[in-house]
Amino acid sequence: MSDFLIDEELLAAIDMGSNSFHLAIARVDHGEVKKVASMSEKVQLAAGLDENKNLTEAAQQRGLACLARFVGRLGSVQPNRLRIVATNALRQAKNGHEFIQKAAEILPKPIEIIAGREEARLIYLGVSHTLANSGRRLVIDIGGGSTELIIGEEFEPIHTESLQMGCVAYSKAFFPNGEISQKDFDKAVVAARKELSGIANTYREAGWDTVVGSSGTIKACRQMTINMGWSDDKENLTREGLDKLKEKLLKFKHVSEVDFDGLKDDRRWVLPAGLAILYAIFEVFEIDKLVYSDGALREGVMYDLLGRFQHEDVRDRSVQALMGRYGADLKQARRVDDVAQQLFSNVAEQFNFNTEDSDLLRRAAYLHEIGLAISHGGYHRHGAYLLQHSDIPGFSQIDQIHLSHLVGHHRRKLRTDDKVDVIRAGSRKLMNLCLILRLAICLNHSRSDAMLPAIELNALDAQQWQLSVSGDAKQWPLLVADLHDEQIQFKHWDIDLNIQSEQFIS
Structure with missing residues (x-):
């Protein structure tokens, strides 16, 4: 890139x-x-x-x-x-x-x-880049399967949540046949209030200056109130306007009958559910008015992508935060990364690696020891679990799975079954990155800034790797022993690791 x-x-x-x-x-x-x-x-x-x-x-x-x-x-x-x-x-x-x-x-x-909280972060990024007003915001985005609520200031989210309620999901649950009744609407509102109860106190304590809505449901509700003269003089969606919208909706008996000025045909089928969710949000957070923003998830995705090109990659901030949270050794991480990147560059052309692969390897090098915060025994597995199951801003689910494999296989035994899982998750590229990280960590077992021997990695073919170590290998007896162990482990993944040195040829 x-x-x-x-x-x-x-x-x-x-x-x-x-x-x-x-x-x-x-x-x-x-x-x-x-x-x-x-x-x-x-x-x-x-x-x-x-x-x-x-x-x-x-x-x-x-x-x-x-x-x-x-x-x-x-x-x-x-x-x-x-x-x-x-x-x-x-x-x-x-x-x-x-x-x-x-x-x-x-x-x-x-x-x-992407995970729910990552979706929320990107929505906030998209909204914040389309609004001129400052101060603290509560951003609401009602989607088809989930609803995201975010509190933030300027371009930084403070609280991000993704709740399991959406206009399509609630339509199936509470209006399955398209019939509309006060009873079904109230049930949907109660269900939404229950979902909101888990975050209500935290969000109220954080507070906000303005409430902003985005995406289809809120856009449609706002437009209908504008068309019927129920919005305020700045065309904001108000609590009073929402009440009138609800009253008119409940006069219809079926979604096929719903007729509002400005409502698109494909939106009427999810309107009762979407309106019930929005109504519950207004009630729980005691909202008087809501400003609409055209910014949403897709705009946030593009701004996040732009940040990656401009060295403002949120993923690197997330890596730093994880290292700080789990007390990872920064000096050791840098040692491992330096060697990993050297080995990576040796074989990048042979393995068709790209910049994204280099970034993945670098982040894994910095995070490979975070599991030590839980326990030394099996810490590679603890680190892998944390990376797969945590909410990590900037990373997709597959990103986290790839990181998890790299960290989870950086030490101890390699099994044939593991190789199958790794290739299924990220092809042979991911497998090769796992092995490169293992070598980099092996070469830094001393955790010392003492000069390492000059090394060079070469892939003779897909199954034949050669690691050249300059000088007399007898100067590094522990390193020789560690490399012997790695030869055995590499065999489990069908890789022959040959080590070339003046005194050590295998």
Whole structure:
């Protein structure tokens, strides 16, 4: 990845939401993301989750057809300037991997399934870049499968939450046949209030100056109140306007009858559920008015991508935070990273490595000892668990799985089954990165700044590696012993590690 993007270069983001899929294409203009094209389709992926949480074939085909249309608009966007993120529906789908494999045949980049709090962080980033007002904000985004609530100031989120309530999911749960009644609406409101109860006190204590809403449900509700003269003089969505909207909605008996000025046909089917969730939020947080923002997840994804090009990568801040939280040894991490990057550069061309692979290896080098904060015994496994299951800003689920494999296999025995798992998770590239990290750590077992022998790694072929160590190997007897052990472990993953030295040839 280049170090920066010049003005006029394009960025793009695909947001695979539970209700709608969105494509946004933008150009960089003096460090700002200016949207130049967009597409949106109601795919309703969440509606395609059956009783066993599997995506139906019909839902998958709707999603794949939409993605194929989006790809037709991406001809002028380079793949490294595109991000594709998926949210709650694919987080929930037990067979989501099947859909992702099919989509991989269409898309120029892999899909990133992002965690709920990461979705919330990106939503806040998108909203904060589209608002001029300052102060502390409560940002609300009601999606198809989840609702994100964030408190933040300027461009930094303070609290991020993703709750299991969305307009598609609640439509299936409380309005399954499209019938509308006061009783069903109240049930949906109560369910939403229960979801909100877990964060209500924390959020009220943090406080906010303004409330901001984004995405489809809030956009539709605000527009309807504007059209009917129920908004304030600045066209904000007010509590009074929301009450009137609810009263009018409950006069209809079925969603097919719902008729509001400005309401799109495809939105009426999820309006009762979306309105119930928004109504509960207004009640729980005692909101009087809400400002609407056009910024949302896809804008946040592009600003986050822009930050990566400009050396403002939130993933590196997250790595630093994890090291601080778990008391990792920074000096040792740097030693390991220096050697890992040297070995990486030796074989980068042979293994077709790229900058993203280098970044992954670097972050794993810095995080490989965080499990020591839990226990020395099996600390590599503790570190792997933390990396896979923590909410880590900036990282997708697959990013965290890759980091988890690198950290989890950096020491102790390698099993054949582990190799299969690693290749399944990230191909032979990830396997090779695991082995490079092991060598870098092995070469730094002394935890000393004393000069190491000059080393060079060469891959003779996929199964034959050669590590050249300059000088007399007898000067480093412990290193020789460690490398002998690594030869045995590499064999378990079908790699012959040959070590070349003046006194040590194997």
